[in-house]
Amino acid sequence: EKNIPVLLGLLSIWNVSFLGYPARAILPYSQxxxxxxxxxxxxxxxxxxxxxxxxxxxxxxxAGEIDFGEPGTNGQHSFYQLIHQxxxxxxxxxxxxxxxxxxxxxxxxxxxxxxxxxxxxxxPDALAFGKT
Numbered sequence: 001e002k003n004i005p006v007l008l009g010l011l012s013i014w015n016v017s018f019l020g021y022p023a024r025a026i027l028p029y030s031q032x033x034x035x036x037x038x039x040x041x042x043x044x045x046x047x048x049x050x051x052x053x054x055x056x057x058x059x060x061x062x063a064g065e066i067d068f069g070e071p072g073t074n075g076q077h078s079f080y081q082l083i084h085q086x087x088x089x090x091x092x093x094x095x096x097x098x099x100x101x102x103x104x105x106x107x108x109x110x111x112x113x114x115x116x117x118x119x120x121x122x123x124p125d126a127l128a129f130g131k132t
Contacts, residue, residue: 008092012044015090016065025083026069028094029120036094037069072119083127091127095120 001007015021026037048064069075072093083089099113110118 011090012065016062021065021088021090022062023066023068023089025075025079025089025091026067026094027072027075027091027123028069029072029116030094030096030100031071032100033094034071037067040069041067072116072123076119076123080123091124093120093124 012024015024026040028034028036044067045064050059050063052058068079069092070078083091095117099111099116103112105112
């Protein structure tokens, strides 16, 4: 119950097999993780996307999900619109408490990282609750 990778794997099975959601968005709010979604694509979809068992028998269920993603602000200006407008896609939002490269511009009240994290918290809130 405390093994995050196992919990994420079980959530993937639940989302694909029981809820019928074929895809998952991986949304890191850190440029340092820009290659994370492609890495997960290769690790997960190469191994889990098979339609037959080890014995060559066709599976009566989906065996993997479609993984995709981009760093947060890149995705916000592309596929987030599709998700906000009604396409249900489970999303894994990944944020960090501290920036690896903090930027504090003179005269700015909010740091670059704090502004990014505002987007990080606003996006899942908007997806979960929407607006009238």
